[in-house]
Amino acid sequence: MLARGLSELQLEEDIDVTGAKPEEGADAPAPAVPEAAPEDDTSKKPKPAPKKSSQPSRHKAGNSKGTRVCAACGQKKPESEFALNQRVDMSCKRFLDNIYKQAKAQGPQALEWFAETKADPAKCKKMIESYGAAYKTWCSTGKQGKVKWSLVQYKETLEAETGVQLSENQQLMWERQAVLFSQSIAGGAYTEEEAQAKWDSLSAKVKEGTVISDLKGPAKKPLRIAITREDMVYNFNKIAKKRSLEFQDKAQKKMDEAGIQKQLKRVMSNHDSVGGSALPQSSEEMAQLMVSGGAGAAFDAANIQVGDVRNLLPEEMDVDAKGEANDEDKEKPAVDDEESGDDDKKRPKWFDKDRAINTAQRFLLAQEKKLKETYDQRVEGLTSHLEHIRGLDAEDRGHYKGEEKIATVRLQFLQALDGKASDLSDLIESFTSTASPTKGVGAGSLGTDDGGSLAAVVALGNAPPCSQFKELQIFEMLFMCKDELLSCETADEIAECKKSFAKLKAPILDLLASAQAVLNDIKKVHKLLKTEKAKAGPATSKPTKQDAAAPKFAIFEDGFKLGSPANAVTEETFKDMSWDEPAIITLANGTIANIFSAQVKLALGQLKKLFKTASQARAEVAMDMSVVQAISKELQSKLDGKGRFYVGNADAIQTSSKDLTTLLHRNLLTTSYAIAASNTTFATEKMCLPSFRFAAEGVRQVVLLPYSKVLEYLASQPDNTSLKFIDAPSKHAVTQWLRFCSVEKLQGLLGAGCKFFTATVNPSEILYVPGGFVFAEQTKDCSFGIKSPLLVHTEATKAFFEKMKAAEGEGVGDQSKFADGFLQATAPRDSKEQHPAAEQAAG
Template sequence: MLFDRQGPNGSLRIWVGVKDLLIWRQQYMHEKGVSMQGESKKKATDQDVDKYRSELLSKHGTATSMGFSAVAQALAVNGEAAFTERGGFLLDVLELQPDADVTDSESKADGDKDTAEPSPKKPKLWVDRDRLVSSTIRTVKHQYEQFKQKADEQLIKQKEFLESFERDSDDNVKELFKGELGTLRTRLEGLQVCLQDEEVPVKQFIGKFGLPDSPAPPCEDYDKLQPLRVFLNVVEDYNRCQQPEQLKDVSEKLGTIRAPISQLLAGALRAEKALKASVDKAKKMSEKASQKAMKAKVADPPTATLPLFDQGISHATPILQHKLEDLTRAENPTELDLSRPFIVRVEDWVASALQEKSALRVAVDDFKTQFDLMRAQQKGSRASKALNLDAAAVGFDFGLEVAKMFKRGSVVDKDALAACLQQQIMLSVFGIDATYDKVSSECAGMACVRFNIAGTRCVMITCAVQLVGYMQRKGVEGIITTSRMSGFFRSLGLSAIADYKASCSLETATVGPGDALYLPPGAIVAELCHTCNIGLRWPIIVHGSASASVGLAFQRRHEELEKLKGMTDKESLKASLASEAEVVAAIVDAMSKKHADPPATSGSVDVAQVPLPPALESSESKEPEKIEPPAAEPKESSPGGEARS
């Protein structure tokens, strides 16, 4: 604490410290202007030492110099100043005289001795020269043979690839990949001239590049290209090497010959790879564009992708359409041809089937929810589900309404059918996703009524018996299964559609909400959906008296199943074929029997059926596993030269 008496009126003033003041030394010296300077001393150089060496080493103890006693006396008189002020005892080296004992000749001799150069070393003898040179030549020649062999093989393979590509590609493709082809041709040409034994072609090849309008050079060191045979000429330089270091020089010279050719080999491989990658990329882009175009065409009926739905519509016959009141009136009802498809407009059925809180409405909504999840994962799918509903809770008896469409006696009553066939007569709901454009048929070729609740689709229908006959006339041999018929019908080309229509039935229509489509026995149906379709399905058994040819499809199917059973050894497949054959045989038997006319109310068919799993089942026509006959069967060809989809 500090204090003084310099306060007001001489009062006591106390100084109290509140914080420490830290000042750096450098800052303080800068503020106060303090500068520090050390004592400068001159150090003697080597020249000064050599100059006064003789004086320093001679005349000690003489009268002209100070002895130890004089030095002690000078120290006693001058004290510490003797070290800083030269009090008389230190010699002034600048006043020293040359030593008289050292002559100029001796000094010159000492200088000559110091500057004398050492004598050169004797060169080392290379006693292993012959062995090392011979070993090096063998190694280098072996590497040369391997390098030349690989270069020849690569050149042959790449020339074959280039020739095949140019042979199989048209002018448009060559123009599209002109850059990649030009690069590959240039590098292969450079390889070919380098692997020859002449220097003129190599020089001519090098002269093609370097001009403003010339193509890109084949490699970085193209101007250093030489024929590969020059490599062997340089190898002989190893025999003229006299020191080990000279072997390295020859190896470097060989490396300059091989490096440009190695660049050509690597560049040719890259050029071929780039050409293949460009072609693959162009194909993928083309496929992607075609897929986008296909989706657009499927969504737009006038631009359908398949010729069957394009030109086929103009050649096909429109499917007959009827009104329900014309079929059910008491006097002169419309006569139906049950061997051909037809459509009945029943818009009231949509509202009746979708009554609020009815069992049928709940079942349809549940199916639609599951089907939406299914088609979100798999585009263009199709599925169906059997409905096991209580007749009292249905609210809308779809089977009864379907039975009213047909004349009594034309459809076999369910109670008159065999047990295996009764299980097939049940109500089911189906769904077809947008962009679906495939061919299907009903189980065992039964007749069926498909009623659309929502969505629209285009249908093309033909007869299985007529289709089989047409395929046989076109040279298709072996057992013609339903799957083979479906694929053949779907792949009809532009020229084959008119030819097929000339001898076979081909009928078309656009089915929308409120349309009940009747499919005759043995119908093959191609469908192109514009939107997602939801509908109800009811199978029926048409009596043989309704049409003379209605039973031919079932007879053909039964014969086909019997042949397939005899050609397979798998027990599981035999059981499946036997089960379907039993159903088909029951259909043939039911169609051929005479049945009494049922009463007016007997058309009602109970909706409650045998319980089935609630999961969605694909409604595509399921064909038993194809069994090839013992004899070789010719490969099936598509009509009109069109590729099968």
């Protein structure tokens, strides 16, 4: 190892022992005093030569100007600033003395560094400049405290190395990989039976810890074992530079508890994992630990921390044969005697047991009383709010669906705290298991008739009530812990009893906080509903003006009396559904949860935020194709083959032209919809397409009528003989007839042989709208969901779109072209003529 300072050129001028420069060197030593100027220029009298001494004076000036170069800072300074027989000026000497004291206090290594740095002119100059800057700062602040400068040991070394290195390279292999390797030339050319036997032998040693292994292999066989692949010999030459930065502190003797804590903070500062005593003892344990974290994360699992800081204290003093202490501190007997005298004066403090127990009991009693009061308030609040919610009608209760479910579970836990320990343990165990006790039961009991949100119907109430629910204990255990104070004998036992009480109380406080959070949620919903009703108050207070501005539509009140309910379809009867009549489809909770995935909920949540600031009463936003594909995957197998979803693959639509395919693609996209509360709509679906409407939130009343039948009935009236089919005037006439319908008109429509349907759509239900139907829709509250158009082939659908294809008149536009493309896309084809991507379009 070579010290870097020895290989560098010395840029500073060397100083000899006399303090003179080399050019003024030892051959001609400097005079003791500066030469005086001649008094008379005309005098030619020679002056006597100065006397030569055996050793020149080192403290005298080395030139005629009376200045000398400081060996520490390298600056020329007047002779008067130098101390007697010193090579450095007085300020630098003071700096060096202070640094020396710090080095001495920090130990032999610091002294060695100080001597090395002082001997190197360049390093010494930098050290003096650093300390001088700190000294100036100290002076500028009024010399408060001490100079803020610490000793830093800085070493830079250069290493050159040559040698031979043997490397055994191992690879972590799972069973099949290891067997195949053993059969290869590099692995030993074993037979398959021998290779398998070798693996079995190694795997048997895993539990013994004699082989390196992990469990990061394939899912079926995760065990991997380190297998030697090769033994390599490396001949190398190596040169490297090293640099280290160390802070050192001298341990103090006879430290009190405060000193130990102070030392602990310093030792632990800027340390993530320190301490060799916590490392595994054997090389096998070290190797296993290194690979357990994976490449780049060695020893992460070790969690090595520094041990007891008292281990840093010096050992007991050695005593020689004479009985004297062999310690550096024996030079200070006065200080030791003084400290020992202080120790003798200390006496153990008497423990007043009765007063200590009384104080602790009073403290715990206050804590217990406060906890019980809070508990009673939460139980009373949850009970009263739940009774109030259950007394509401179905529509208002639907707004509290999620809060009711969560509050029920948390009230159940609160009541268990005041019961038997076995009941609480069973309750905790039921929520600790993978399947929550409310799953299946809770979802089934939360019907969709009352208009609750889908999230409350499917998922809420299945999670634990608080983070520390596993540590919950009944109140009786808390009271017993308080009574244990009477058996305490020492202050430490009383402190431990208090800690046990706090440990039992913490989970209860956590549960009470979660109960308060639910109460706050219920109050928010109550306040919101109260505000909405207050806003609606002025409008309902003047019924005459309301009737004039917003007439009630008879189509809903009378239509629900005269119309036929939409077909009720379940998941089991899906394939028997009639595609020519409207239907309300009710699916299982699991199927609905898969349809309304996290991605769908996120999209609907974003639509909610946008719709709050929207001015229109209805809005639709295109959904991602992955949503449609997920819905198709969930439901397509349940259909009977007459209807199918469009999953966004335009190439799979078979039409006579690319324009028709593009037109169909644009109108068949699945969208998310939002409809304002108390909104009424009279219209047809876009392009009169058959579609599924998946309801996520809100309740709607819908009356559905076949468009062709209504138009025929209107055309039979004397004033409407000019009506065509799908043109703008005809559509307007049909929707206006619905808007201003009456009982007599509905009865006349029924008498003409037109059957119409009614339905109330609740959350998590699907409304099927057949192709060619017109509808009147009225929302009770803000409604959100998904609309997915379908490709349906039935005789009634085919007949409607054939009429639409031949339609003419004002505003027909692309409707006739779309009808042509729809008929081509839904027309049945032979399997040989089937487009290769048709199955993908069908989902």
